[in-house]
Amino acid sequence: MPDSPPSRTRMVLIVIGLLVVASVVVLFTSDSAQQEAKLRAGEALGEVALARVAAATAASGGSQHERSADLIKVPIEVKKLNDFVFQARGVGNTHLIATSEGNVIFDTGLVLQAAKQRRVLDEAVPEAPITHVILSHSHQDHVGGTTFWTEDGTEIVAHYEFPEEQRYLKELTPYLHDRNRTLFPWLPEKVPSLGPLDYGNIEPTILVRDGEPFAFELGGVRFEVLPTPGAEGADNVCLWLPDHKILFSGDFFGPLFPQFPNVFTMRGEKVRKPIEYIESLETLIALEPEMIVPSHDAPIAGKEQIRADMERMRDAVRYVHDATIAGMNAGKTVHELMAEIVLPPELALRQVHGKVSWAVRSIWEYYATWFHFDTTTELYPVPDREVFSDLAELAGADALVKRARSYLKEEREVHALHLMDVVLEAEPSHRGGLQVRKEALESLLKQAEGGVRNAYEMDFLKSRIRATEQAMGPAGGPA
Ligand SMILES: [Zn+2]
Structure with missing residues (x-):
């Protein structure tokens, strides 16, 4: 686990953590002593968190989680x-x-x-x-x-x-x-x-x-x-x-x-x-x-x-809202609208925090809620994932991986990810499947980093890459 501090550091953190809890419990006694004890407990808590961040950053070679770690520092x-x-x-x-x-x-x-x-x-x-x-x-x-x-x-x-x-x-x-x-x-x-x-x-x-x-x-x-x-x-x-x-x-x-x-x-x-x-x-x-x-x-x-x-913020939200409503009334799907609706140049805004395509989806679901009227299966507690193993068996995992590779060449990373969901549902440690998933995620991350640099999107992609690498095991070895 790249984010686990080494065990000695972990022990130290646990001890400090216990001290903090103990001091918090002791503190509610007299009035001004109480305020001082509260502040001390709070300060100790801050130090535990900083130690944790430092340990996690060191364990990952200092390259991951810079943004969240920087926030605490x-x-x-x-x-x-x-x-x-x-x-x-x-x-x-x-x-x-x-x-x-x-x-x-x-x-x-x-x-x-x-x-x-x-x-x-x-x-x-x-x-x-x-x-x-x-x-x-x-x-x-x-x-x-x-x-x-x-x-x-x-x-x-x-x-x-x-x-x-x-x-x-x-x-x-x-x-x-x-x-x-x-x-x-x-x-x-x-x-x-x-x-x-x-x-x-x-x-x-x-x-x-x-x-x-x-x-x-x-x-x-x-x-x-x-x-x-x-x-x-x-x-x-x-x-x-x-x-x-x-x-x-x-x-x-x-x-x-x-x-x-x-x-x-x-x-x-x-x-x-x-x-x-x-x-x-x-x-x-x-x-x-x-x-x-x-x-x-x-x-x-x-x-x-x-x-x-x-x-500009007001007009941008209004624009995305109205375009979503117009698209819904025109019978377009939420996915079509997520792809279609972009801010006109005069309303361009950073999308580091909020993202226009996600706003489209959230506005759509705010009005229409959970049932998208796409397929009957949405009504029942049986996700499509439950037949992925059948698809993998019938198509063959290797054939699906091959198709996903050609999607990757066409820069259709999400198509490749869909196919790998099928493969990896059937065979969670399929080496080729994990490799393609990792490459698709890395390609999406590169686009995100070169695009609007939405922090949530980048953090999520990084977490999926880490999970995929863990599933692959040590480089070159079996999963
Ligand atoms: Zn806040």
Whole structure:
């Protein structure tokens, strides 16, 4: 397993892990000691994660998983964005807005980094009560440090749908963890138990409903929490400082701005509503922000450019949405539309996070759901895979491999992969079948790397290549 740390390192990690759990259990005793112990447990947790990433990277020769590993290694430091806005960088940023009557926090980062974020912000900003913690949405990389910031009287502000989104993400943790582990192989095999730092225990005290922004004033600064559903879930809010024209966008635009958004992620979450997203974008465009402060990466300044970029994102989603509807009404299949619909040059956007063809599919399925009306077999729990062995036996595995090879020559890699699904279902260690599968995946990866460089697509292809190589065994040897 290329992502397993060597056994000695693993032992060290297990020991550190146990220490962390022990300290978390001990800590809930006295008040200020409690906060300190919580922070220490959080910091220890971060160190375990870093050690894990380092071990996994070393075990794989340092060549794999650079992207996910780099994310964890992002240095945690404070950027002062103006006189009173501070950003602690990390995988997910934590923001502190300081006023003369107390401080407001927007997003609290990943649990592995959040304690350190609190430490660096404490060093940069004089101590004051935390009056509000505002959470952009329920994803782990935005809420992990909430417990480090809440004190007696702190309001936790979130979208009305936050509890429901948090509930299903928590209930599906094992399922989602397995999927995420395919994309981020340095994650531990099972979700570690972190006691009070576990995901899924946040109880907001103020819930913001769609169409009803929550406004307050503190120390002369006006705050508006705007419901903006449809982006990274139904529970998105943004924070707007109307007097300063600063928009804290959370994940509304995704990890980059501008880009084609993840209308609906392939990681496996609930559907996201495309029209709701467009409407939320309209709300934000109308504000005319001069600065966007996202919860990933650096702020973006420049009113005109921000406006143009937001409009392009809106128009691109609208274009893909309308083209999908038109295609459905014209009787086209989802696969035809995935291949056909591309953004016109004036709406071109990066597709590093969201991908247009996947948006087409997700919009199609958002409206038509699971039954595609393609074949009767969709109605029954018998997938086509169940007759692949018959096909392989009748056609002969070697003949199928030969045909797949000619597909590879024509750069029809997915055709080759379909045929290898048949071969490898019948004979999972068929050497020629594994070899063709590997070459087809490598060719798709090369195209992805030379194309829109969608991170999820590249990570998934890499994971499939690793799995195929494992099935092939040591180079030259039998599988
Ligand atoms: Zn995020």
